[in-house]
Amino acid sequence: xxxxxxxxxxxxxxxxxxxxxxxxxxxxxxxxxxxxxxxxxxxxxxxxxxxxxxxxxxxxxxxxxxxxxxxxxxxxxxxxxxxxxxxxxxxxxxxxxxxxxxxxxxxxxxxxxxxxxxxxxxxxxxxxxxxxxxxxxxxxxxxxxxxxxxxxxxxxxxxxxxxxxxxxxxxxxxxxxxxxxxxxxxxxxxxxxxxxxxxxxxxxxxxxxxxxxxxxxxxxxxxxxxxxxxxxxxxxxxxxxxxxxxxxxxxxxxxxxxxxxxxxxxxxxxxxxxxxxxxxxxxxxxxxxxxxxxxxxxxxxxxxxxxxxxxxxxxxxxxxxxxxxxxxxxxx
Numbered sequence: 001x002x003x004x005x006x007x008x009x010x011x012x013x014x015x016x017x018x019x020x021x022x023x024x025x026x027x028x029x030x031x032x033x034x035x036x037x038x039x040x041x042x043x044x045x046x047x048x049x050x051x052x053x054x055x056x057x058x059x060x061x062x063x064x065x066x067x068x069x070x071x072x073x074x075x076x077x078x079x080x081x082x083x084x085x086x087x088x089x090x091x092x093x094x095x096x097x098x099x100x101x102x103x104x105x106x107x108x109x110x111x112x113x114x115x116x117x118x119x120x121x122x123x124x125x126x127x128x129x130x131x132x133x134x135x136x137x138x139x140x141x142x143x144x145x146x147x148x149x150x151x152x153x154x155x156x157x158x159x160x161x162x163x164x165x166x167x168x169x170x171x172x173x174x175x176x177x178x179x180x181x182x183x184x185x186x187x188x189x190x191x192x193x194x195x196x197x198x199x200x201x202x203x204x205x206x207x208x209x210x211x212x213x214x215x216x217x218x219x220x221x222x223x224x225x226x227x228x229x230x231x232x233x234x235x236x237x238x239x240x241x242x243x244x245x246x247x248x249x250x251x252x253x254x255x256x257x258x259x260x261x262x263x264x265x266x267x268x269x270x271x272x273x274x275x276x277x278x279x280x281x282x283x284x285x286x287x288x289x290x291x292x293x294x295x296x297x298x299x300x301x302x303x304x305x306x307x308x309x310x311x312x313x314x315x316x317x318x319x320x321x322x323x324x325x326x327x328x329x330x331x332x
Contacts, residue, residue, distance in 0.1 A: 004049065006061075007102070009094045011330060012252035012285030016094035017049065017061040020104075031068050031075050031118045032218045035084045038063075038077060046079045057081055058248050062091050064105070068116040073107045075116040082245035086219055087119035087145065087171025089255010089287070093330050096124040097137040119171045119219060120145035139331040144256070145171050146295045146323030147263040150211065156204040158182075158197060165205055165225075169213065170259030170326075172223035174242070175205045179227040186229040186241050186282055191249060198225035198243025224248075226257050236280035253279040253287040259326045262289050266324050293325040 004022035008015065024042055026034035038046070050059045058081070065075035076095055078085035085091075096113050099105055107113050112125045124142035128135060151167040154175075163182060165175040179186050182201075184193045202222050205211070213219035224244025231239045242250040242257045250257070258279045265271035277289045 002045075004045070006049065007098055009098055010251075011090035011093045011097075011255075012281055012287065013283045014090045014250055014252035014254075015058070015060050016091055016098075017055065017059060018095060018098050019049065019061065019063045023063055026063070026065055026077065029068070031065075031077065031116050032216075034065060034075065035077055035086075035118050038079075039084060043083075046084070050079060050081055057246075058251075060088070060091065060248075062088070062095055064095070067114075069121060071108070072114040072116045072121060074105060074113070077118070080245040081248055085118075085172060085223065085245075087117045087122070087256050089142070089144065089171065089258065089328055090250070090252045092117075092122055092124050092142050092255065093140040093328075096126050096140045096142070100126050100128050100137050101135050103135075117145075117171070122171075137332075139329065141327055141329040142255075143292065143325065143327050144259050146325055147171070147259040148323035149263050149267045151209055152264070152267065154205060154209060156201060156208060158200045158204050163201070165201060166264045167205060167209070167211060167222070168260035168263045169219075170261075170263060171256035172244075172260075173211045173213075173219075173221065174224055174226045174244075174257055174260045175201050175222055176226045176228060176261055176264055177201060179229040182227060184227065186227055186239050188282060191241075191282075194227060194241055195243055195247040195249065198227070199247050201225045202243075224250075224257070226254065226261060228261065231278075231280050233280055233284060233286070236278045236286060238277075239280040239282070241282040249282070251281060251283050252285055253281040255287060255328050258287050258289050258328060259324075262291060262326050263324050266291055288329040290327050290329070291324050292327050295323045295325055 005020040007018045027037045028034040061079040063077045078088040126137045127139040147170040149168045153164045226242045229239045242254040
C-alpha cells in the first residue's frame, strides 16, 4: 500500500498541501518535462490528494523535486483540481514558509530559497523570527519570472455582453476583465456567477486567440480569469478574484495573477518602476507587488496599422514583447 504524507498551510486564505513523502520522484531533465511525466504516469495520485474525500474542489498542492539548475535549491511542481500549474505565487510563499519553519531542506543562503518551476526560476526570501523556541516566518517576498501583456483589450462576447479582456502572463496566462463590465461584483455571495462567467470568458478567449509564451511554446493555454474591482479596504489599489483551473476560486489575491495585473498596469503607464501596488482578495487578504526591472521575452507576430489613401492595410510585423520583473511581498 502506498502511503503519502502531506503538510497543509495557507497563504492569505488560499490552501497549499505540500507533499512530504511517499510520492514517486518525477522523471525528466526540466520542470516542464517532469510536469508532463506526472500528468502521464501519476495523475491518479494528484486526484487522490486534491479531490474529495481527502481534499476538495478548491484544494491546491505542491511537490518538491530535485532542482533543474545547479544553483537552485529545489524544483517545485504545483497541482490543483484540474491538473498542474506552470507557476504559483501563493504556493511559493507557502512552500518557503513551510521549508524554513519545519527545516525541510538546507538552502544555499540563509532564509532564501531558489525554486525551479515550469515557468522558470523564482527566488524567495523569508523574514524569519527565531527568537523563541519555535521558528516562525513573518513574511515572504519573491522575485517572479518576467510578466508581460500578450493581447491587450481583446474583445470577447459572454452572456450577451461585449467585454474587453487583457491577456497577460505572470507565470501563467490570465484573462483580466473589469467586474463592472461583466456585471458581477467581486463579492462572496456572487461566487457561483463569478465561477460560471470566469470559465465562459476563458473558453471565449481560447476560441479567439492562441495563448502561448513567445519563448517557450510549452507554456500555453489560459489558466484563468481575473475579475478586477475597486478596493474595499484603505491602502489597497484593486480588489480581485481569480477563477482558475476547473472553476477554482483563489481566496488569496493570487500571486501570479497579481503580477499579470501589474504587467497590464505598467503597459498602460499606470505603474512605474519601484512603485508599490497592493492587491486585495475577495476575502480581504493582500499582496504587495513592485516592479523591479524590465526584460524582453522575445518577438511575436503583431498587427501594425498603416494608413493609406483608399483605406487601412494591415501588415504583419515582428513586435518585441516588453516584460516586467516583479516582486511580491506577503506578510502574516
